Amino acid sequence: EVQLVESGGGLVQPGGSLRLSCVVSGFTFSSYEMNWVRQAPGKGLEWVSYISSTGRTIYYADSVKGRFTLSRDNTKDSLFLQMNSLRAEDTAVYYCAREGGTSRYMDVWGKGTTVTVSS
């Protein structure tokens, strides 16, 4: 069974840091591009970041550029999102999602991990 399991969320003060992880199983992780997508409470979906299958290409949304760093370890079937200088507006459920093909759609999603930025 294909699975994505996020972890690392929690409560953090403004200006603080968190590192999210996404561990996958059931497919060949090193063959797939991956994304993080977030959803603020009561709001819609917002794309956060993308990483190619090799990890050599990474893109960020303007809202997180310079503060978040995405990486992957294909030997451990894991994806990591280092979040620094966190703001209240980063409060959201963060989903790890697999890209299914060349048309930039996401065919498998994790259950998400909740990040709350508050003093």
Add this chain to the structure above:
Amino acid sequence: SYELTQPPSVSVSPGQTASITCSGDKLGDKFASWYQQKPGQSPVLVIYRHTKRPSGIPERFSGSKSGNTATLTISGTQAMDEADYYCQTWDSNTLIFGGGTQLTVL
């Protein structure tokens, strides 16, 4: 920045057809995907490349595109289809979501 526009809400009676539109300039030359999200759950892909349905998605879900508008159609809508629906495409290196449409089955 590039945007995709969806109606905030759509209502449909059980057994009828629901249509949810998604408009944006880039849809003229980019594929659209659609996701269903029920309360407290993760999004689920229901349509990709405008018209393709992933395995396990019921046949009553279909997609189409005309010009710069993509449409998700649910035929014979069931109570279990009540959810938020999001369209999605991309522009340059950015993935873009529509604002979402709340489908109410009543």
